[in-house]
Amino acid sequence: MAAKRSYSKVILTGIGLVAVLGFLNFTRSQSPAPAASGTLAQLSPENGAQSSSPSATPQPLPKDFPVGNDESFSHLPTGFSTMSDAVKQCWPKRSDALGSLADQALDINRLEHLFGPTSTRESVEEIEHYRLADGSERRLVLSIEEGEDNKSQWQLRFFGVDAEGLPIPMPVPESHVKNPSAATLAPYREGERIRTLRRLALVFNLNQLRSAGTVTEVDGRVEEIQIRSDGRLLHCASFDRCECL
Amino acid sequence: MKALMKIAFIVTGAFAGQAEAQVWNESGTWNQQAEDTYAQWVESEVNEDFYLNGKWAGLAHDCADAAYYTRAIFAYENKLPFAMIDPSGSGKTITNKMTRFNSQSEEKRIRSFLKYVADLSSTKTIGRDTYPVIVNRTYVRPGGIWARPTLMDRGLFDILSGSAGTELPGHAEIIKRVEPTGAIWKLESTVPKAVRALNLTANMWFLPENPETGLRKWLTPEQYGLPFSQLPGYSLEQFKELGVRVSTTTGEGSYPASGQTTGARTLDQYKTDISKRLAMNGQTESPQDSVRRIAKSLCGSIRLRNEAVQKAIAFKAKNGSRCLSASEYDQYSTPSRDKRARELLKEAMSAISTFGWLSESNIKEISDELNACGPIEIAAGQTVTLTDWALAAADDRLSSDPNQSVGARWGLEKAQSTCPTF
Structure with missing residues (x-):
């Protein structure tokens, strides 16, 4: 009996040690990957330099392949400015048109203050997320695709969602895929809609100057912009993270 | 006793599983050396029969799939991270860190992941997982992409591009080799998805008009969300400067097509411009x-x-x-x-x-x-x-x-x- 108790203690101690070691290993594997090292300094754009063709024989990565340091890429975007600053940089003469736009949420009407009225506004992608009664999530994706015969058509894709929030493709009958009607889409729209994302192609006209690009609306708010006008590109990841290119 | 042994086994197994909780474990990052090696590998190893013979035989692909496979396979074989944007609108990226395929052996796991990537990818996602680059031999090289996502109806395309060009379907090709003369060889697949040889082509068949098209470089996982201006080699020149006719005749004696005017961008001029940019020591093709x-x-x-x-x-x-x-x-x-x-x-x-x-x-x-x-x-x-x-x-x-x-x-x-x- 005493021997059995000792043996049990050893086993329990062993389980405890394994648990501690495993926990330590788990937390180490969950830490974010180190960022790349020195990449920006090495890759200077616009230098026009022509490198020779790469050698034909690829070399395997060395065992001491560098994994980067903490001084390079940050996961927080840098180099963005506010929309008003980016607009001033791109089109100094138009920045007054922003007026009270600065520091406020965007919508397309406000963009029209800057680029003129829209002459074309076309949806090219619509994504809807639904929560079902059992708590699971479904995602409906409608996007303009083009077949071999050059004709554009809406195409339906449908997804479940796994525990990591990643899409799981779900089968869709072939007859539902192309140009589905509202009636066809109805069963895919079951549940509570929790997110709507629309990608719009826009063309603006201002005194015969055409501007064009895309905006992404999330739940009705413009969140992402890429609009080209007069040789410049305004890119916004959100209204206060913009850049002029 | 037996119960304690079972508990020990389960606990050990659970934490061992957490340590392997990815499609593959990465040990490096996409620095310059990795990109160089990737380019060398594509040029020398990724040939027309890459998905017909050898380790990766049997992978069914269309044009976008083949491009994604190439990047993901290299990342896997060299323990580098891989990411692509989630096209279902979550705002997340799909990466090698996902755990859905954990229960599978390594070989099955990577193939399941590749199939998953192919199911999600399209020429649209390629436009968002890559970025346009300045045209020189530093940034236009093997492993890069030549792509055009599917566009909208003819009228809108004309308006958006500012040209009277005709509509073309979405397509993507892998840059295979850049010749000393500046000609670019690319590998392409086609629809429908199938197990097939890749096709080697040098055809530059459309004039890039918007920032989701043209000659492109893959985003690395760390680069998602960065300002475009911080992406190495990012440039919009393919959509404005390159392809502009500057005179009614060129040095080679060709003439603009009927109806075209000086200053208009043309595909012929674009091809000439990129060849000149990529040529080594001014070499030209006979x-x-x-x-x-x-x-x-x-x-x-x-x-x-x-x-x-x-x-x-x-x-x-x-x-x-x-x-x-x-x-x-x-x-x-x-x-x-x-x-x-x-x-x-x-x-x-x-x-x-x-x-x-x-x-x-x-x-x-x-x-x-x-x-x-x-x-x-x-x-x-x-x-x-x-x-x-x-x-x-x-x-x-x-x-x-x-x-x-x-x-x-x-x-x-x-x-x-x-x-x-x-």
Whole structure:
């Protein structure tokens, strides 16, 4: 009996040690990957330099392949400015048109203050997320695709969602895929809609100057912009993270 | 006792599983050395039969799939991270860190992941997982992408691009090699998804007009969300400076096509500009080299066309030769493929004659280069040469209609089917 108790203690101690070691290993594997090292300094754009063709024989990565340091890429975007600053940089003469736009949420009407009225506004992608009664999530994706015969058509894709929030493709009958009607889409729209994302192609006209690009609306708010006008590109990841290119 | 042993086993197994909780564990990052090695690997190892023979045989692909596979496979084999944008609108990226395939062996896990990536990817996602670059040999190199996502209807495309260009379907190609003359060889697949050889082509078949098209570099996982200005080599020059005609004649003596004016961007000028940018020490391609390059591109393209035509013929035979439905027509017709091939043939004509006319005499002048492709078996016991195809293309005798006979598809007989076209 005493021997059995000792043996049990050893086993329990062993389980405890394994648990501690495993926990330590788990937390180490969950830490974010180190960022790349020195990449920006090495890759200077616009230098026009022509490198020779790469050698034909690829070399395997060395065992001491560098994994980067903490001084390079940050996961927080840098180099963005506010929309008003980016607009001033791109089109100094138009920045007054922003007026009270600065520091406020965007919508397309406000963009029209800057680029003129829209002459074309076309949806090219619509994504809807639904929560079902059992708590699971479904995602409906409608996007303009083009077949071999050059004709554009809406195409339906449908997804479940796994525990990591990643899409799981779900089968869709072939007859539902192309140009589905509202009636066809109805069963895919079951549940509570929790997110709507629309990608719009826009063309603006201002005194015969055409501007064009895309905006992404999330739940009705413009969140992402890429609009080209007069040789410049305004890119916004959100209204206060913009850049002029 | 047995219960304690079981608990020990389960606890050990659970934490061991957490340590392996990814498609693959990464140990490096995409620095310059990794990108260099990637480029070398694509140029030397990724050939037409990459998905037919060897370790990665059997992966079914279309054009976007082949591109994603190449990047992901290299990342896996070199323990680098991989990411692509989630097209279902979560705002997340799909990465090698996902755990869905954990229960599978390593070999099955990576193939499941590749299939998953292929299921999600498209020419649209490629536009968001890559970025346009300055055209020089530092940034345009093997492993990069030449792509155009699917665009909207003709009217809107015209307006957005500011050109009167015609509409083209989405497509993506992997840059395989950049010649010292500046010519770019690319590997491409096609629709529908299938296990097939990649096609080697040098055809630059559209003028990039918006920032989701053109010659591109893959985003690394760390670069998602960065300002575009911080992406190495990011440039919009492919959409404004390159391709602009600066005079009514060029140094080579060619003239702008009828209706075009000085200052307008053209595909021909774009091709000239990028060749000059990528050429080493000012090297240029001789007319004969141009013809050989184009003939080689055409060979692969027409063999792919043959594959598509044969599938259409087989489908019709299997379905009682009835008329195809709209979606079947869409799947088995070849109008955009035929148009691209014809444009490429015209480019060959331009290399050997001032006005580049698609004439019988011009075609016969390059028949040796065309026929280096070998006979193309279009039906049992029936072959055509690339010269035969070229003559039919020049005469507009080819049919893209999948309801037509083999003979009509290849211009050997008149189109007789009265089935609806779509």
